[in-house]
């Protein structure tokens with residue numbers, strides 16, 4: 124009877140042992156799964172953050188009060204007027220002939236549809252007047268040599284009805300085309316005296 128009891132005890136102990144081992148294994152698996160999930164998410168998270176930081180998501184405040192750099196008229200598909208404005212850092216750099224543009228420079232291109240003005244033409248007595256009508260979009264270039272190191276130090280922004288463009292393909296064309304004027308720090312517009 125005594126030996127039988129001892130056997131029962133060891134059986135019981137063994138069962139407990141197995142249960143403990145299973146629990147330990149389960150915990151080990153749970154930890155491993157957690158670590159795998161975390162490491163798998165980390166790079167994707169970093170990539171998403173990087174993608175979001177390349178382009179402007181907010182319109183720089185006060186841009187409508189900035190000073191005039193120049194104007195541009197585009198035909199072709201655009202048929203538009205552009206007013207190119209700069210913040211104080213941009214204007215100082217332009218006037219001082221400073222290249223590359225320093226961090227903090229912001230250049231805005233305000234685009235409008237280009238239309239004939241009947242009212243003005245009547246005053247002139249002939250068809251010669253064109254004026255801007257509804258705005259089409261506003262584009263920005265913001266200089267931050269660290270934040271936008273991958274795109275020549277410039278962050279590009281395109282806003283329609285106040286909303287940022289989320290068209291990745293279109294946003295990639297900004298840097299690609301502006302790179303043609305690398306000698307002028309990617310800025311096409313020359314200062315109009």
Ligand code: HEC
Pocket residue numbers: 195196197205207230231232262263264279280281293294296297298300301309310311312313
């Ligand atoms: C195919 C070439 C091309 C592409 C693509 C392009 N731009 Fe431009 N951009 C120009 C040219 C040329 C000018 C000079 C002004 C003009 O003629 O309209 C200009 C002017 C500007 C200016 C005024 C400062 C400067 O460099 O003269 C800003 C700001 C700007 N573009 C932003 C953008 C943004 C943002 C995008 C992308 C959504 C973009 N551009 C895409 C050619 C391009």
